[in-house]
Amino acid sequence: MKQFKIAIDISPTIDANSLRGVGFYTKRLVPALQQQIKKNLDYQNWTIDLVQQNNLDYQKYNLIHYPYFDPFKLSIPPKKIPTIITVHDLIPRQFKSHFPVGIKGEIKWQIQKQRLKQTDYIITDSHSSKYSIHEITKYPLDKIYSIYLAADKKFKPIPQKSNLIKTKKKYNLPTKFVLYVGDINWNKNIPQLVKSCLALNYPLVIVGSSATKTDVPQHPWTKDLIWLQKKYAQLQKQNPKQQKLILTGYVDDQQLN
Structure with missing residues (x-):
């Protein structure tokens, strides 16, 4: 054949x-x-x-x-x-x-x-x-x-507590938090997510390289990213050790799993 x-x-x-x-x-x-x-x-x-x-x-x-x-x-x-x-x-x-x-x-x-x-x-x-x-x-x-997307098999409960402790320490993570992984675009509705978590007093961890970009240009496509970075700077100024909003930057697959 x-x-x-x-x-x-x-x-x-x-x-x-x-x-x-x-x-x-x-x-x-x-x-x-x-x-x-x-x-x-x-x-x-x-x-x-x-x-x-x-x-x-x-x-x-x-x-x-x-x-x-x-x-x-x-x-x-x-x-x-x-x-x-x-x-x-x-x-x-x-x-x-x-x-x-x-x-x-x-x-x-x-x-x-x-x-x-x-x-x-x-x-x-x-x-x-x-x-x-x-x-x-x-x-x-x-x-x-x-064709709907499926979760990778790697994403599952982690039995080794030592791995969890290591990751928690590296990124200064609270015990419980809301996790967002992805870009910061208008359609992701990140400002409302941040406001909701702050109102509920629940920590929000945002993972991804886009959230920590520097020298972001003023543009309609970047307005939510600029808003997020300003909000983060404001919270950091109030309390440098705050855990209300955490921007980790890029996290590799192994640690994200």
Whole structure:
């Protein structure tokens, strides 16, 4: 039986997205698919290669999967072979007033949208995103598949108390707290989360490199990040040892687990 060769673009695991959700998604998607191929006899002639766009020989493959779609960057080339694209969401187009872009951004969006329409199928994270993508791009609804994300097997109760104590000490963590891991964007509603935790007198720990960025430019896309950093500075000024709001910065997978 002839081999069916799949290429998966792993650019999100090595560029600026590597520490974001899309990088996390791609790093876990690839081994999970490879495991399914090993276990399922129906896929015994399938192979997966990890590729990057700048050195990709399309003629070698039957299918390519792009696990990331950026509406304002030319992140996918014109279609050359059967293509699947994962579009996690189109929130910047759904709520344009909160995510304004200039003329270049609008032009790139039009190019990206046309390239997206050429793809064979779209994968997204939820039914809500599925209908938003259809509404915004007019891409056929029956070719968009909702595949919900699952927690990594690494995330489980930690039996070794020594590991917990070590992590708690390193980040100066309270015994109980609310944990948020991710970017600081308008759609994450971080200011309301902070206000709610402060009102309830419950510690909030925010994990991620974006929260501790320096020299953040004034821009509509960064307004919630700037608000968060100002609130944190205010609380620190009141009490340098405060544990109401903790910004850890980047935390590696091993400690996050």
